[in-house]
């Protein structure tokens with residue numbers, strides 16, 4: 001590949017003025033994704049949906065590059081730092097981060113990584129990007145090795161919170177966040193274990209990270225849906241639900257609604273966000289499953305009837321899903337946690353009111369922050385709920401996730417040989433009477 005000097009003269013831009021296909025669609029899309037998250041504070045998934053109609057191949061490759069940048073941002077910046085005399089504009093820094101990620105983490109051949117990142121920046125910065133990335137190609141791997149990457153790639157406030165909650169395991173958690181998560185599928189009951197999948201003890205089918213879901217026969221047949229093994233636990237822990245009236249609060253995109261409906265429950269799925277309700281309905285249709293879908297604020301919803309069981313998968317900081325959503329550490333702020341914890345407490349009270357006497361509630365969050373898990377479970381007694389501890393036989397292979405109180409606390413560093421799992425908190429209660 002040619003260096004910047006051999007390129008034709010004229011204005012440089014990653015995207016042609018005509019608005020047509022950019023010169024390097026994959027890198028150009030990766031730059032758009034990184035910029036959306038880091039400069040505009042938009043969710044990576046939202047940014048992916050907003051990409052111009054790039055080919056599917058470009059989207060997947062761009063996602064992979066952007067995810068690598070977001071996962072290792074602190075380390076990449078530390079490698080770039082000594083090579084920069086002054087702070088470049090954000091667009092240029094992000095192009096450098098992409099180049100460094102390709103060189104150091106994604107094994108892109110140096111000439112391709114350097115030339116394509118030079119292409120991404122305005123002409124006056126081409127020389128800088130070329131020179132810096134050539135040095136990263138030459139020296140970056142050695143620098144990277146010397147760094148405390150686990151710490152650099154974890155925002156300080158998360159590191160301290162996890163250190164307080166989990167002690168030295170904070171390092172293993174941070175290490176787990178470096179790798180993309182495997183693809184986990186929940187299966188309709190009665191579906192044969194799909195070929196090529198590792199069947200996990202709790203019934204989830206697991207494929208290596210990067211597996212294309214559309215190519216899995218059970219998914220194509222509408223008998224399976226993507227759901228992390230930990231995310232599949234809360235609905236399972238509601239127990240036998242066939243023929244029961246179950247409210248699924250905060251339901252979209254519907255992974256847990258699908259589990260409950262597939263298990264034979266009469267489900268009312270409550271979700272506030274109209275756009276996400278669309279996704280929930282699409283998913284149920286694809287899976288040929290039925291549920292009543294209600295657009296409402298679960299904190300104020302009053303259906304005038306009580307339920308045998310309620311599943312509350314409350315909105316949270318999502319710090320348990322960083323492996324799948326590497327944008328989370330760059331979007332969340334410490335102040336989000338108490339705000340969300342307040343909302344969770346309100347939702348638990350509302351959920352308790354929906355239960356018939358003797359009915360059961362499962363509360364779950366995909367967060368590693370104790371304020372959004374253990375603290376909520378402790379406070380739930382104030383809503384008149386009695387504990388209904390989870391038993392070890394309900395968590396095959398996951399004894400280490402069971403707390404002395406009978407709650408479930410999963411973390412990304414558990415099950416390291418099988419590829420880990422998302423961080424979730426789950427607690428079960430019964431309404432006395």
Ligand SMILES: C[S@@+](CC[C@H](N)C(=O)[O-])C[C@H]1O[C@@H](n2cnc3c(N)ncnc32)[C@H](O)[C@@H]1O
Nearest residue numbers: 250251252253254255256272273297298313315
């Ligand atoms: C963790 S996600 C739920 C994931 C879902 N249970 C699943 O398994 O696919 C939380 C959801 O709660 C919704 N939500 C947030 N606040 C809500 C509220 N007050 N009432 C109803 N839904 C709410 C969000 O729009 C989001 O879709």
